[in-house]
Structures are given as C-alpha cells and as structure tokens.
Amino acid sequence: MSLVQTARTVRENAYAPYSNFKVGAAIRATSGVVYAGCNVENVAYPEGTCAEAGAIAAMIAAGDSAIAEVAVIADSPKPVSPCGGCRQKLAEFADGSVKVTMTTVDGVTQETTIADLLPGVFDAAHMERS
Numbered sequence: 799m800s801l802v803q804t805a806r807t808v809r810e811n812a813y814a815p816y817s818n819f820k821v822g823a824a825i826r827a828t829s830g831v832v833y834a835g836c837n838v839e840n841v842a843y844p845e846g847t848c849a850e851a852g853a854i855a856a857m858i859a860a861g862d863s864a865i866a867e868v869a870v871i872a873d874s875p876k877p878v879s880p881c882g883g884c885r886q887k888l889a890e891f892a893d894g895s896v897k898v899t900m901t902t903v904d905g906v907t908q909e910t911t912i913a914d915l916l917p918g919v920f921d922a923a924h925m926e927r928s
Contacts, residue, residue: 801826801869802901804834805849809871809903812836814846821878823849823870827862850884854891865892868912869899877901877908885916894919
C-alpha cells in the first residue's frame with residue numbers, strides 16, 4: 799500500500815466531532831516501516847492533535863527515529879500542509895530533503911520537502927552554547 803493510500807485509510811479513523819475535518823498522515827521510517835496517524839479532537843482542545851504527530855508518536859513508540867517520506871491527506875479544495883507544530887516535529891526526525899506529499903481525497907496532489915515547509919528550522923545547533 800502506498801503512503802497516500804495508508805494516510806487515506808487511517809483518515810477514516812480520525813476523531814473530529816467539532817470540526818468534521820478529518821486528516822490522515824503516513825510516514826515511512828528509514829527502516830522502511832510505515833506508520834500512520836489521524837487527528838484527534840476533544841472539548842478542551844477542539845483543534846485537536848495532528849495526524850502527523852500521531853504518526854511520529856507511533857514511529858517512536860516502535861523504536862524507529864528517522865523519517866524517509868511523509869504523506870498527508872484531507873478533504874479540502876487544495877492539498878493541506880502540516881501545521882506549524884507538526885512541521886517542527888517532522889523536521890526533528892527528518893532531513894530537509896525528505897519528500898512530503900500533500901493530497902486531497904479528490905486526488906489533487908502537491909509535493910514539497912521538509913526544508914521548504916519549514917525554512918529556518920530551529921534545531922539542536924541553536925543550543926550549542928547551552
């Protein structure tokens with residue numbers, strides 16, 4: 799199954815009772831294993847947790863720690879990009895050249911890289927004097 803298809807499938811499991819905006823994400827770790835995540839909303843945090851964060855948490859819980867590729871899907875008129883927080887999380891575990899495929903349920907697709915999503919990323923080098 800492709801990363802986009804994995805993201806599409808897990809998107810159906812999203813818990814989005816407030817926004818009804820379901821998002822699915824899949825990441826391929828450098829080990830080759832694919833991890834998936836979907837958004838989860840709650841009353842206190844109606845915008846919820848993000849699909850990409852869920853996929854990263856699953857990856858870390860399984861013992862992988864590096865991302866080779868990312869896909870994200872939503873039912874929107876144009877491809878939806880990861881939110882700012884997820885961009886930082888993705889950059890923590892992925893090289894800047896890692897491909898990110900953003901797509902809609904209708905098949906409109908856009909590709910970019912982690913570096914293009916988050917120019918000027920904050921990383922460990924910023925804390926060298928700490």
